[in-house]
Amino acid sequence: MVVGIKDALKLIGISIIACCAVFVCTLFLDYNIDIAAMKNEITTAGGITMYNAIVSTGKVVAAVSGGCLAITSVIMLLFYVKNYIDTHGRELGILKALGYSNFKIAKHFWVFGSSVFVGCALGYGLAFLYLPSFYELQNAEHLFPEIKVQFHLSVAFLLVGVPAISFAALAVIYACFRLKTPVLDLLKEKCAYKAAVSEKETKDMPFLKELTRSTVRSRKSFVFFIAFSAFCFSAMVQMSMSMTDLSSKEMAVMILTIGLILAFMTLFLSLSSVVKGNTKTIAMMRVFGYKHSDCSKAVLGGYRPFSYIGFAIGTIYQYALLKIMVTIVFADVGNVPEYSFDFTACAITLGLFIPTYEIAMYGYSRRIKKLPLKSVMLE
């Protein structure tokens, strides 16, 4: 088998994202379906207004969280497939040289879909366990009759079956596309490393500065993941602070937990991949006598600006999302507090983000220091 379950296990990042996305979507979709079933029993004006607000909130949260996390998972999956083909070019090239068709090889990549299945199933299971508490929380003011948790096969299929099948199919199709690379290029593991900037522009640039630039340029997907990690941290931490006033403490804790899991997992997986992908470069630099701090700066330093950009986008995103919720979705609901940009929350989040990010960088810098010099010669 070309790709095994062991390879799929490396896609733990996708599993976690899928788990979070399905967890949130299950809560809101199940609740929307169950509450819709007793719409006729809601007769008070306050209850109807609240019902409309809750249904709209459910749709917005499920669409935004689910959509956003699904896009991230797709990008991550495509990245993993590409990376797998790039790093296993020799094995795949030999199979192609022996006469295996692209599709015959690519069909094994369905295994990558199993990571999505695991994440979705876990997210669905956890959400189902949490549903009773969530229902109570949503109906804390007893505006609606008591709602019992129901199992909806359609939701389970939509949130577990469909993503698993779609991602497995996507992995196969994308692998088939990537395998169109000529056999010799696969065998030589020849990657397109061409610089995106002109030779003239970088001609007099010192080696370390150019290395920082080329490291970022040659692994652009990590720019996205590292920015996404900062985005999650920024958006979810700030949102959780506002949620305490706008919704409830439980909701705030839920958002904070999901945000931190996503942020840390994405950051650690990205930085691990960056270090792993540059092992030979780092080892070679140290063989030549570059200090470990120079190696760390060159390999990891280029991503720092993007993490702060991610943080800024996350701040704008959470502000826009909450503003829309408060002014449009909950427009007709009384007792909704005014919402304006929370500078204190932003400052606290930034104050937490900077040391957290720098500690993570320091940790990976230590890892670079521990890389054996002989790793360059072990091939």
Next chain:
Amino acid sequence: MISISDIEKSYGNAGNKNQVLKRISLQITDGDFVVILGASGSGKSTFLNVISGLERPDSGSVIYGTTDITKLSDGALTQFRKDNIGFIFQQYYLLPNMTVEKNVRMGADLAGNREYREMITAVGLEDKTGKYPGELSGGEQQRVSVARALAKKPKTLFLDEPTGALDEQTGRQVLDYICRLHKEYGFTIVMVTHNQNIAEMANTIIKMNSGKIAAVYTNEKQKTAYEIGW
């Protein structure tokens, strides 16, 4: 002068210990061209790694002038390599996403060498400075690796099977560049190879067998890269 005394190196744990270097002692004179010959598994690459500071021995000393590199901290050892040592490997190990020029600058910037383009010209690659390693032949890549190693102006150059991945003609060409640059700059060369013919280019030939030095010869009539057999 490099003085190597009683070097021992083993791999594996107590129950399954494999002693690769067995109390090796040797002296290498400045400016010498030393070839270490030996069959696969004789310990020659480990010996090169130890005397170049890439690996630490279990015991013994490696003294450059007055500095025992086995006693240096990791930071000091890195600084030592930066100031004194150049490497050329069989597999080139060029940075794939950097042009020829930038790969050579990797070595040059460490020594503050602004004249690094001379080294690119010296290995005959002046018209390929903007190319990436993937766009070069094996011989050209090894020449970049020669230029990169020499651009940092090392006092000692270590070569681990530099022609191992090259065909005869390209191998001769690379060795010829190394020899010419050796004569011009006067650095010390320590080369590991299993090719007996290449040894005829050296002043000193060290034969290794089972982790020990089996013989040391002095070669009075050094041949050029084009005079040796292959």
